[in-house]
Amino acid sequence: xxxxxxxxxxxxxxxxxxxxxxxxxxxxxxxxxxxxxxxxxxxxxxxxxxxxxxxxxxxxxxxxxxxxxxxxxxxxxxxxxxxxxxxxxxxxxxxxxxxxxxxxxxxxxxxxxxxxxxxxxxxxxxxxxxxxxxxxxxxxxxxxxxxxxxxxxxxxxxxxxxxxxxxxxxxxxxxxxxxxxxxxxxxxxxxxxxxxxxxxxx
Amino acid sequence: xxxxxxxxxxxxxxxxxxxxxxxxxxxxxxxxxxxxxxxxxxxxxxxxxxxxxxxxxxxxxxxxxxxxxxxxxxxxxxxxxxxxxxxxxxxxxxxxxxxxxxxxxxxxxxxxxxxxxxxxxxxxxxxxxxxxxxxxxxxxxxxxxxxxxxxxxxxxxxxxxxxxxxxxxxxxxxxxxxxxxxxxxxxxxxxxxxxxxxxxxx
DNA sequence: CATCAATGGGCGAAAATCTGCCGATGGTGC
DNA sequence: GCACCATCGGCAGATTTTCGCCCATTGATG
Numbered sequence: 048x049x050x051x052x053x054x055x056x057x058x059x060x061x062x063x064x065x066x067x068x069x070x071x072x073x074x075x076x077x078x079x080x081x082x083x084x085x086x087x088x089x090x091x092x093x094x095x096x097x098x099x100x101x102x103x104x105x106x107x108x109x110x111x112x113x114x115x116x117x118x119x120x121x122x123x124x125x126x127x128x129x130x131x132x133x134x135x136x137x138x139x140x141x142x143x144x145x146x147x148x149x150x151x152x153x154x155x156x157x158x159x160x161x162x163x164x165x166x167x168x169x170x171x172x173x174x175x176x177x178x179x180x181x182x183x184x185x186x187x188x189x190x191x192x193x194x195x196x197x198x199x200x201x202x203x204x205x206x207x208x209x210x211x212x213x214x215x216x217x218x219x220x221x222x223x224x225x226x227x228x229x230x231x232x233x234x235x236x237x238x239x240x241x242x243x244x245x246x247x248x249x
Numbered sequence: 250x251x252x253x254x255x256x257x258x259x260x261x262x263x264x265x266x267x268x269x270x271x272x273x274x275x276x277x278x279x280x281x282x283x284x285x286x287x288x289x290x291x292x293x294x295x296x297x298x299x300x301x302x303x304x305x306x307x308x309x310x311x312x313x314x315x316x317x318x319x320x321x322x323x324x325x326x327x328x329x330x331x332x333x334x335x336x337x338x339x340x341x342x343x344x345x346x347x348x349x350x351x352x353x354x355x356x357x358x359x360x361x362x363x364x365x366x367x368x369x370x371x372x373x374x375x376x377x378x379x380x381x382x383x384x385x386x387x388x389x390x391x392x393x394x395x396x397x398x399x400x401x402x403x404x405x406x407x408x409x410x411x412x413x414x415x416x417x418x419x420x421x422x423x424x425x426x427x428x429x430x431x432x433x434x435x436x437x438x439x440x441x442x443x444x445x446x447x448x449x450x451x
Numbered sequence: 452c453a454t455c456a457a458t459g460g461g462c463g464a465a466a467a468t469c470t471g472c473c474g475a476t477g478g479t480g481c
Numbered sequence: 482g483c484a485c486c487a488t489c490g491g492c493a494g495a496t497t498t499t500c501g502c503c504c505a506t507t508g509a510t511g
Contacts, residue, residue, distance in 0.1 A: 122413070142347055146358045149351030156348045197410060197429035204406045208399060220488065227399035232470050235489060245488090422458065434500050437459060442498095447458090 059174045060084045060101070064094040064108035064120065077163045083170055091120035098124055105173040107166070110137030110144060118147055132173050136161050206241040209234070218245050261376045262286045262303070266296040266310035266322065279365045285372055293322035300326055307375040309368070312339030312346060320349055334375055338363045408443040411436070420447050 061078065063085050065071040075085045086101055088094035091112060097103065106124060110117040121133050135148045138159035145156050155169050209223065216222035224231050238245070263280065265287050267273040277287045288303055290296035293314055299305065308326060312319040323335050337350045340361035347358050357371050397405075411425065418424035426433050440447070 122416075140344055142342055142358055142360050145344055145347040146351065149348065156344055158344050197407075197431045200410060201403065201407055205399075205403055208402060229399045230470055231488085232490090233468080236468080236470095239490085423456095432500055433458085434460090435498080438498075438500090441460085 059104050060086060061170060061173075062086045062088065062094060062097060062101075062103040062106045062108075064088045064091065064106065064112075064117070066090060066109060066112040074161070074163070074166065078167065078170060081167055083174070091115035091117070091123070094120060095123055105170070106133045107170065108133065108135060110135050110140060110148070118144070121148065121153065134169055134173070136166075202241060205237065206243060209237065209241070209243055213243070213245060220245065261306050262288060263372060263375075264288045264290065264296060264299060264303075264305040264308045264310075266290045266293065266308065266314075266319070268292060268311060268314040276363075276365070276368065280369065280372065283369055285376070293317035293319070293325070296322060297325055307372070308335045309372065310335065310337060312337050312342060312350070320346070323350065323355070336371055336375070338368075404443060407439065408445060411439065411443070411445055415445070415447060422447065 061083055063071060063075055063078070064087075065074070066089055068089060071087055071089060075087055078085050086097055086103060088097050091114065094106075094108065098106075106121075108117045108120060112120070117135055117137070121135075124133065132154040133148075134155045134157065135153050136157035136159055137144070140148075140156065140158065148156055154173065157165060157169065208227070212223045212226050213220075216226070220231075220234065223229075224234055227234070229237075237243075263285055265273060265277055265280070266289075267276070268291055270291060273289055273291060277289055280287050288299055288305060290299050293316065296308075296310065300308075308323075310319045310322060314322070319337055319339070323337070326335065334356040335350075336357045336359065337355050338359035338361055339346070342350075342358065342360065350358055356375065359367060359371065410429065414425045414428050415422075418428070422433070422436065425431075426436055429436070431439075439445075
């Protein structure tokens with residue numbers, strides 16, 4: 048509802064990962080000047096921690112990092128937040144790196160040196176998509192915990208999908224049925240089982 | 250069940266696209282020797298025609314072609330056959346080309362000169378996946394695609410969870426059972442249904 | 452060769468889910 | 482009031498999934 052609370056649900060937050068502190072700080076400053084909320088991490092481990100503890104809506108990460116590479120990090124991040132878009136950047140990317148990154152669900156791949164402008168464009172695209180697709184629901188569900196049993200994780204995902212579709216269609220169940228190609232009766236049952244409450248905002 | 254029957258009831262057909270006739274013919278001969286059903290096209294236009302008129306289960310195409318590039322072709326192909334996997338190969342691929350290709354749903358990207366063996370491996374992978382797809386409807390892993398029906402998206406997520414867990418535990422099924430807290434029998438069934446192949450790297 | 456651990460899979464009963472049929476509710480327009 | 486539309490839910494049969502029991506295979510070990 049409100050918009051200037053420090054952590055509303057409507058704030059779009061970017062997780063920026065780079066082991067080079069100077070580049071990290073410079074990029075962060077630039078993005079913040081453009082009004083993007085940025086969270087920083089100078090290693091994959093830190094990034095994973097932040098990902099678990101803070102609401103993150105998109106990730107921009109370096110590919111080459113000591114200890115854990117960007118690819119490994121992305122794989123881990125994927126487990127915790129399957130729907131958060133990831134953008135890579137790197138100077139020495141081989142074709143197979145790019146393929147691997149895209150397979151992990153990368154949205155884009157920027158080449159170093161990254162033009163501030165092109166990074167901004169990419170991030171703004173992510174934000175627009177975020178605004179468009181998800182309004183009220185936060186992308187980061189608590190699918191985080193690896194100790195959560197398989198069944199519950201799948202249920203959480205089902206719930207997320209339905210809530211997402213509901214919110215993009217303004218609570219229209221009929222539209223959800225059509226989009227998800229799911230039987231009406233089944234959808235009703237699932238909503239009740241998963242505790243999904245349809246709310247129409249007029 | 251079966252594995253080396255020359256013409257199984259489920260015929261897997263590959264569409265091979267390359268503007269270089271010699272390369273095209275050579276690759277086709279090689280693949281046919283391996284028992285792959287191959288359909289040829291020496292241009293994007295021809296390929297699109299064939300795609301419309303003949304049953305094609307996978308596409309392998311050159312990226313650089315006169316008139317219409319591999320990317321444009323793939324985009325068109327995508328419209329006509331959204332679920333057919335596409336593999337690109339090219340000698341001079343830029344990062345942005347690879348990104349564009351993967352976005353168009355490419356499954357892999359091979360670099361020229363293409364080793365016959367690696368092309369074969371890729372194609373065989375496609376065929377295996379195709380077999381799995383036959384069994385459990387279709388499962389082209391696309392967690393982001395919103396046009397994919399609910400059920401398939403959930404199945405894709407289940408597959409992702411299991412594969413992730415498998416890979417973090419180095420293929421140890423026992424560890425997966427423990428982590429996901431899933432019944433061993435159920436896991437086995439799901440793996441078979443979802444076409445998950447456990448691969449141990451020693 | 453016997454044994455053990457890990458895994459895959461057939462069988463079948465129990466459980467869960469899907470889904471068509473039908474009635475109920477609430478809002479809108481005539 | 483009545484027709485219409487969108488939605489929800491009970492009921493029950495069809496379908497799918499789960500999972501215990503039991504056995505086969507494989508690879509390592511004694």
